[in-house]
Amino acid sequence: MIEAGKPASKLKSEALAVLLERGLVHQCTDIEALDNTLSQGAITAYAGFDATAASLHVGHLMPLMTMRWLQKLGHRPIVVLGGGTSLVGDPSFRKDARPMLEERQIAANIASIRRSVERLVDMDGPDGALLVDNAEWLNEFRFLEFLRDYGSQFTVNRMMTFDSVKSRLEAQMPLTVLEFCYMMLQAVDFLELSKRHECRLQVGGSDQWGNIVNGVELGRRDGRKLHGLTVPLLTTAGGSKMGKTAAGAVWLHPEHLSPFGFWQFWRNTADADVGKFLRLFTELPIKEVERLSELQGAELNEAKKILATQVTTIVHGPEEALSALRQGDALFAGEGDILEPTHKLPLARLAEGLGLLELVVALGFAGSNGEARRLVEGGAVRLNNHIIDDARRRIGTGDLGANERLSLSVGKRRKALVEFE
């Protein structure tokens, strides 16, 4: 296995050297072969994402950053949104028997996700990044045809050797045919992309390893030399899976999480994670990353601000990042207020009479009235900078400050400026 973050002086390709240096490489099907391929000229690489939600989240950022680096170094990224595979539904939570998504919903999700992807990779021009939906080809297959063309290329014997399958079987857990076949679909994706766009590299999370390897092998049987690369599974210094907060996932789409909220997430990084995150999620030179990581004590806070601003710039753009930085400073330097509205609500709602609890829930700071009530009774909620501990408090037009706004905070870190219009 390759050690992430170690300098890779023996490598011929700049791209691989950078990815290794950044800590974006976990496993590779054949590192030397990939190095050769990358050093011989521009190639096309792809990373696939589920279209089950309307936004990607920070967990998707590592493969996306990998795509971004590859593009920066002259290669062409393809982002595949799994319109076809999402239709089948992720089978791993089978107990819920949740309804499989409808095509219309998936199409809406894809449109929404596209906007985030456009920021991370450059999709302009004939050599720009591509965004494709695997439903394009997966929907076209007919069952018998699929079995004959691809089913014949896979042996159950081989598929059983994959950890994802083996661990299930060893634990005597049920593994449905659907799940079992999922890796075939992903393998076919890789082959199709190879045929259609000369794609030669697939990048994914480490849980995708088996699926990726299957694609590489399917390609080989078709006379194609394909490569697979996985990014590490990212955990925080606290050992938990990264990217979840009280409010849920840290979304990339501004409608799901405001750029300021996004900035705050990075600003609150634990000391121990700062260096790792700067390396993985920013494009600062490694020397600068090292300098920043070595800051001690309270000085590290500056590094955290730089981290937050850099990542926010990549995901939301420089204006949003600067504005978030300013807001953070204003808010935490003193008794400052939020500068820009973070939420908008119709004025009519206020006229109808709006309960404080209702407002806290509407802003996403609590999942239910009960939770909001506990926060209020615990003295965590401030309205216009005054603690309100009366859960029955109602908000009226009299609470509005300048510009029809009011500020509301929950705890020290979650703040909103609500504009009524």
Place this chain on the structure above:
RNA sequence: GGAGGAGUGCCCGAGUGGCUAAAGGGGACGGACUGUAAAUCCGUUGGCUAUGCCUACGUUGGUUCGAAUCCAACCUCCUCCA
């Protein structure tokens, strides 16, 4: 195929008829302390139009004034034997 054991809240796990919205721990959130960090300490941790009501201990029925707890069937997992 046979025998036995298990399924509890976000996770782990106690509970074998009323005192159980369910011990304890983890996580998460809030408070204190700090540097918007960590560690530590304290509090909270099903929902609601709320001194009440509803939902919840694998599923569906049953016994009982009363069930997570007893019974039956089913589903799933584990262990041992074949």
